[in-house]
Amino acid sequence: MSRPEDTLPPDLFYNDTESRKYTTSSRIQTIQATMTHRALSLLHLTTPSLILDIGCGSGLSGEILSLPSSSGTPGGPHTWIGLDISSSMLSIALEKDVTGDLFLADAGQGVPFRPGTFDAALSISAIQWLCNAETSEESPEGRLKRFFGGLYASLRRGGRAVCQFYPKNDAQKRMVSAAAVKAGFGAGLLEDDPGTKNAKTYLVLTVGGGELDGDITGVVRGLEGVDVVDQRRGGKGKGAKRGVEQKGSKAWIVRKKEQMERKGKVVKASSKYTGRKRRIAF
Amino acid sequence: MKLLTLNFLTCAIKSCKTSPASFPLHPRDAELEIVEADVNLAFLQNILPRLMWAELRTIASELGLPTLPEDIPEREALVEGRGEGEGEGEGGEQIPSQTAKDLHRVLLETCIQEGKLVCGNCGHEYAVKEGVANFLLPGHLV
Numbered sequence A: 001m002s003r004p005e006d007t008l009p010p011d012l013f014y015n016d017t018e019s020r021k022y023t024t025s026s027r028i029q030t031i032q033a034t035m036t037h038r039a040l041s042l043l044h045l046t047t048p049s050l051i052l053d054i055g056c057g058s059g060l061s062g063e064i065l066s067l068p069s070s071s072g073t074p075g076g077p078h079t080w081i082g083l084d085i086s087s088s089m090l091s092i093a094l095e096k097d098v099t100g101d102l103f104l105a106d107a108g109q110g111v112p113f114r115p116g117t118f119d120a121a122l123s124i125s126a127i128q129w130l131c132n133a134e135t136s137e138e139s140p141e142g143r144l145k146r147f148f149g150g151l152y153a154s155l156r157r158g159g160r161a162v163c164q165f166y167p168k169n170d171a172q173k174r175m176v177s178a179a180a181v182k183a184g185f186g187a188g189l190l191e192d193d194p195g196t197k198n199a200k201t202y203l204v205l206t207v208g209g210g211e212l213d214g215d216i217t218g219v220v221r222g223l224e225g226v227d228v229v230d231q232r233r234g235g236k237g238k239g240a241k242r243g244v245e246q247k248g249s250k251a252w253i254v255r256k257k258e259q260m261e262r263k264g265k266v267v268k269a270s271s272k273y274t275g276r277k278r279r280i281a282f
Numbered sequence B: 001m002k003l004l005t006l007n008f009l010t011c012a013i014k015s016c017k018t019s020p021a022s023f024p025l026h027p028r029d030a031e032l033e034i035v036e037a038d039v040n041l042a043f044l045q046n047i048l049p050r051l052m053w054a055e056l057r058t059i060a061s062e063l064g065l066p067t068l069p070e071d072i073p074e075r076e077a078l079v080e081g082r083g084e085g086e087g088e089g090e091g092g093e094q095i096p097s098q099t100a101k102d103l104h105r106v107l108l109e110t111c112i113q114e115g116k117l118v119c120g121n122c123g124h125e126y127a128v129k130e131g132v133a134n135f136l137l138p139g140h141l142v
């Protein structure tokens, strides 16, 4: 099956027909709800918050954000603002009378809110679209830079963002996380059901200051399978980082390889097998 | 679009980012609607320190709404004084005061349904239809 991102721009792909098909599919509703709950558990919200939903579509996540904590939404009910590039998707959200405010906007053009607006942000199944540029004046790097730069500024200090997305390949995963780190975020990647066709990638992002002081390890500590992509030096979390990026883990090996490469040494190219335990062959 | 949202929204055009005049955006030909919602006291308490009060007052007056008090309410003013003898009992729900209800009315129930939002710096107009603002920019303005 080809990826929709490779066929059409998002606003054309999510036309009236596709948007309706998408929103009414009970299979999709279930998957998106599960991922929204996963993202919420990573956001650790304890009080009703102001949340940005990037690529909110028809509001499947938003409906969950608006629920009280007694209905399973941590810290809820939250107030949310959604951005989406597809007017068809937004029309369906309007029909459903969602309580969040909606914007027709391209996240690749930035995030038009003043600094420190949001407690948190989430994005479910959307940001892989930013890796495509529809015109020759744009580049995926430029779009990712504007998006993460704008997102970083619009979050309050100590705020967090979780973006579940479908990277096309490892290179795209790296391009996206690198853009987030460059914008100033502490970043971690979390993979659910890795290696299966149901694999889900979550980019977990923190903003310095506030209670976490940008220490991504505070978010990912105790969560299995998280690779820290934060490469900033001099952060406070140095000691703790070890605990997450365990010696011998893939992240550790990749970092060591990078160090050696920088020193001019020849290292074996990293692959999806890097850092895996080798099976003992009899 | 809630007036709350307008209190955080800026012009999306890059060259406006550094100009103070690009916030707040000014409503023009606005049609307002009251959309009722439950008061969320904890949310109001959370958001209060982030409000730009002077700008909220300006927008309210531009929209012809009743004049807001000169100073932003204190956090304590959002909670109704509790009855005598009840003390600081745990688990007791805080009751929103009239101030909290008024603030809720302005921020979360007063919505711009139709009209435009205009940047005070570059003059760009963002259309609002059915409460949804169009922030798509032509390529050369990004």
Ligand SMILES: C[S@@+](CC[C@H](N)C(=O)[O-])C[C@H]1O[C@@H](n2cnc3c(N)ncnc32)[C@H](O)[C@@H]1O
Residues within 6 Å of the ligand: A010, A011, A014, A032, A054, A055, A056, A057, A058, A059, A060, A061, A083, A084, A085, A086, A089, A105, A106, A107, A108, A123, A124, A125, A126, A129, A130
């Ligand atoms: C798979 S849908 C997910 C929708 C919603 N987040 C959900 O979980 O149901 C992807 C959404 O991303 C939106 N999208 C794609 N590129 C975008 C962009 N550059 N800016 C804003 N939204 C975008 C699409 O219009 C579409 O609604």
Ligand SMILES: [Zn+2]
Residues within 6 Å of the ligand: B011, B012, B013, B016, B022, B119, B120, B121, B122, B123, B124
């Ligand atoms: Zn402007």
